[in-house]
Amino acid sequence: MTEDLTRRDERWQIRIRDLHKSFGAQHVLRGVNLDIERGKINIIIGGSGQGKSVFMKHLMGLLAPDRGHIFVDGQDIIGLGDVAIAKIQRKFGMVFQYAALFDSLNVVENIAFPLLERYRLPRKEVMERVRELLTRLDLARVPGVEQKFPAELSGGMRKRVGLARALIDRPQILLYDEPTTGLDPIATKNVDEMIRRTADDFGVTSVVISHDMASTFRIADRVAMLYEGVIVANGDRREIMAAPHPVLKEFVETSGAVSLSGGPS
Amino acid sequence: MLLSRASIWLFRRPFRPRLFFDQMEFVGVGSLPIIMLVGFFTGAVTALQAILALSLFQQQRYVGFGVGVSLARELAPVFTALMITARAGSGMATELASMRITEQVDALTTFAVNPVQYLVTPRLVASALMLPVMSMVFNVVGLVGMYVVAIVSYQIDLGQVLALFRWGVDPIDYMQGLIKAFFFGITMATCACYQGMNVRGGAKEVGLATTRAVVSTSVTVLVLDYFLIQIMNVFFPYGGA
Numbered sequence: 001m002t003e004d005l006t007r008r009d010e011r012w013q014i015r016i017r018d019l020h021k022s023f024g025a026q027h028v029l030r031g032v033n034l035d036i037e038r039g040k041i042n043i044i045i046g047g048s049g050q051g052k053s054v055f056m057k058h059l060m061g062l063l064a065p066d067r068g069h070i071f072v073d074g075q076d077i078i079g080l081g082d083v084a085i086a087k088i089q090r091k092f093g094m095v096f097q098y099a100a101l102f103d104s105l106n107v108v109e110n111i112a113f114p115l116l117e118r119y120r121l122p123r124k125e126v127m128e129r130v131r132e133l134l135t136r137l138d139l140a141r142v143p144g145v146e147q148k149f150p151a152e153l154s155g156g157m158r159k160r161v162g163l164a165r166a167l168i169d170r171p172q173i174l175l176y177d178e179p180t181t182g183l184d185p186i187a188t189k190n191v192d193e194m195i196r197r198t199a200d201d202f203g204v205t206s207v208v209i210s211h212d213m214a215s216t217f218r219i220a221d222r223v224a225m226l227y228e229g230v231i232v233a234n235g236d237r238r239e240i241m242a243a244p245h246p247v248l249k250e251f252v253e254t255s256g257a258v259s260l261s262g263g264p265s
Numbered sequence: 266m267l268l269s270r271a272s273i274w275l276f277r278r279p280f281r282p283r284l285f286f287d288q289m290e291f292v293g294v295g296s297l298p299i300i301m302l303v304g305f306f307t308g309a310v311t312a313l314q315a316i317l318a319l320s321l322f323q324q325q326r327y328v329g330f331g332v333g334v335s336l337a338r339e340l341a342p343v344f345t346a347l348m349i350t351a352r353a354g355s356g357m358a359t360e361l362a363s364m365r366i367t368e369q370v371d372a373l374t375t376f377a378v379n380p381v382q383y384l385v386t387p388r389l390v391a392s393a394l395m396l397p398v399m400s401m402v403f404n405v406v407g408l409v410g411m412y413v414v415a416i417v418s419y420q421i422d423l424g425q426v427l428a429l430f431r432w433g434v435d436p437i438d439y440m441q442g443l444i445k446a447f448f449f450g451i452t453m454a455t456c457a458c459y460q461g462m463n464v465r466g467g468a469k470e471v472g473l474a475t476t477r478a479v480v481s482t483s484v485t486v487l488v489l490d491y492f493l494i495q496i497m498n499v500f501f502p503y504g505g506a
Binding site for chain 1: 279363364367368369371372374375376377378
């Protein structure tokens with residue numbers, strides 16, 4: 001029996017089928033099939049240049065595939081017009097690898113940006129929501145943080161401000177592009193906790209692109225591996241650890257962060 | 266392509282007047298000191314050379330006419346375009362290229378903000394409006410430079426210089442210069458934004474994009490200048506002939 005992907009599924013929020021993308025002669029995605037579980041932390045791992053970021057940009061319509069389908073709550077987002085895709089994009093928040101904060105805006109202006117651009121809300125309401133997020137993400141205790149510019153923030157703080165900006169419009173799905181890249185072990189652990197807490201507190205579906213094995217096996221509910229443009233392993237964390245795909249096993253063991261026979265080291 | 270997309274987005278909501286004023290300040294007000302400095306010395310040097318040439322015929326009183334026409338029709342719009350390209354065009358290319366490689370442009374898209382409307386259109390409009398204004402500033406300061414050389418240094422009769430200036434320099438000369446400056450502004454913003462928005466890679470590519478923006482704008486301005494003169498000579502024949 002064939003599955004009806006155009007119906008909203010209670011378990012799977014995003015369903016990707018046969019996704020292909022090429023840049024010139026480079027065939028980056030070669031038929032990706034994957035389901036993203038609602039309300040869980042879904043981590044997609046893979047080496048550099050395997051197309052992880054390209055794949056993520058497809059999820060919220062920043063790139064158009066050559067072929068394939070992406071169903072978000074049963075709606076195929078491929079081929080939608082500007083207005084329809086903008087509506088879908090409002091379900092998403094994205095935390096970029098290096099936060100991608102706007103250099104010319106201070107912390108408050110960065111966080112408030114999506115609200116100010118999308119809606120005509122009173123300034124008081126916008127500021128209330130900004131301050132609430134600053135408090136919930138432990139940024140409020142940094143003196144004068146509201147008026148600081150991105151260049152004045154540490155890597156970890158930039159990530160938090162980036163997360164606050166992604167959360168301000170209350171998205172259903174949060175995408176993280178290599179959130180722990182370039183951070184020291186303690187900052188990495190803090191970001192991991194932030195992702196876990198955000199998923200639990202806000203009830204969002206999290207999709208994390210990563211090559212950090214220790215982080216992956218610390219916080220993931222589901223793990224998928226993208227290798228040579230296709231998903232070669234996919235399942236919940238225990239399934240993956242119990243019976244790893246050979247490529248995944250090699251990848252994980254080379255990283256030295258996790259022992260697949262016995263769980264996180 | 267970029268030019269047409271940026272022009273279309275000019276008429277679509279939301280309008281963000283603050284972005285336009287910020288860019289007008291950057292392109293115009295920010296370039297004022299360099300334009301005044303270059304304008305003064307351009308007027309002064311042109312006057313010096315004109316006086317040397319005119320002295321062969323004992324006709325130094327024509328210096329106001331010669332410098333006035335040269336500034337209005339050619340020197341002010343072209344030098345203004347080249348100076349503002351060096352200052353603001355390079356700045357635009359660098360800023361947009363940095364935003365591109367640090368994914369700030371992608372971030373705009375995730376908030377359903379069109380990057381062309383948000384980043385390119387204000388720069389295009391500000392350049393198209395401010396280059397003619399700065400070109401007029403260049404003209405005025407250039408004439409001050411001419412005055413200092415001709416009247417103060419060489420003590421040529423002010424009355425004769427002014428009379429011949431009024432006789433020889435026509436408002437159409439200024440209009441031609443302003444029309445050229447308008448097109449040079451569009452050229453500069455388009456080249457700079459195109460190079461900035463299409464950069465790939467890292468810091469080295471940002472530098473290369475800036476270099477390409479300045480070189481391509483400078484060459485395009487000079488080539489475009491030739492064709493604009495040819496076109497305008499049809500509509501405004503020199504000396505009314």
